[in-house]
Amino acid sequence: HLVESGGGLVKPGGSLRLSCAASGFTFNTAWMVWVRQPPGKGLEWVGRIKSKSDGGTTDFAAPVRGRFSISRDDSKNTVYLQMNSLKTEDTAVYYCSRDYFGATPVPWGQGTLVTVSS
Amino acid sequence: EIVLTQSPGTLSLSPGERATLFCRASQTLSDYLAWYQQKPGQAPRLLIYGALSRVTGIPDRFSGSGSGTDFTLTINRLEPEDSAVYYCQQYGSSLRTFGQGTKLEIK
Numbered sequence: 001h002l003v004e005s006g007g008g009l010v011k012p013g014g015s016l017r018l019s020c021a022a023s024g025f026t027f028n029t030a031w032m033v034w035v036r037q038p039p040g041k042g043l044e045w046v047g048r049i050k051s052k053s054d055g056g057t058t059d060f061a062a063p064v065r066g067r068f069s070i071s072r073d074d075s076k077n078t079v080y081l082q083m084n085s086l087k088t089e090d091t092a093v094y095y096c097s098r099d100y101f102g103a104t105p106v107p108w109g110q111g112t113l114v115t116v117s118s
Numbered sequence: 119e120i121v122l123t124q125s126p127g128t129l130s131l132s133p134g135e136r137a138t139l140f141c142r143a144s145q146t147l148s149d150y151l152a153w154y155q156q157k158p159g160q161a162p163r164l165l166i167y168g169a170l171s172r173v174t175g176i177p178d179r180f181s182g183s184g185s186g187t188d189f190t191l192t193i194n195r196l197e198p199e200d201s202a203v204y205y206c207q208q209y210g211s212s213l214r215t216f217g218q219g220t221k222l223e224i225k
Contacts, residue, residue: 033214035162043154043162043205043216059212062119101152101167101209103174108161 001025004096007112010086018081018112020096025106028074029053031099034081036092037111044092048099049079064090086116120145120208122217130223137193139220141206146186150210153182153191156219157202165204166191198224 006018020032031054034046047060049070058070069082079096093111100106121144131137141151149169154162164173166182169189179194193200201224206217 035216042203042219043156043207045207045214045216048212048214061213061215095161099209099214101150101164103167103171105164105173107163110161 001106002096002098002109004094004109004112007094007114009115009117011118012086012088012116014086014116015082015084016086016114018083018094018096018114020079020081020109022077022079022096022098022106025098027077032070032072032079033097033099034070034079035095035097036090036114037095038089038092046081046094083114086114088116090114091116119213120147120211120215122206122208122215124204124206124217124220126220127218128221128223130225131196132225133196133198135196137191137196137200137222139191139193139204139222141184141189141191141217143187143189143208143210145210147189147208147210149185150208151182151184151189152207152209153180154205154207155202156205162205193222196224200224 153166
């Protein structure tokens, strides 16, 4: 249902773009989020993009605001996380999910690992 | 930003016992509170939404309660497979946040 890709090793100050391919639900009306999990630590909400019909706006957690952006391509059922000015503390597994709280959620993907290190 | 504080940090119980996990919010949430289960090496799985509604397919051993700022996840008749980290998440504000997690160990 959700498959993340694009992770890898990047130097501090570098950039990376993650992708999340969705299937099994009506993507163009879905609000989509990115959540990350540093190694051995808890979950951290990163940001969200609303559906285009709801304005397509984005919100971000304070630690990434101004460095990360989220976009979507409804023709490809894909959401993207553009990460700039990366810091070592951005090292984490990044998950995408649907911003949905109801009886039949879409299972999360397995995530993609981003390692920021020199 | 709404801060969620979970307690206890770790819970160690035996099969058949009951686990009670707590989540306290820094601001009132009404009932916009969810619970997730995450097992080692796996992605999180939504268990409870709206503070007390179970996701389809989740056993009725799992129940949620609370409203406002104080919430509880109760797991009855613990089974070895319930060993996991449990997170609460609020969706009462545009900026969603997670609690730090409670690790449940089944002895």
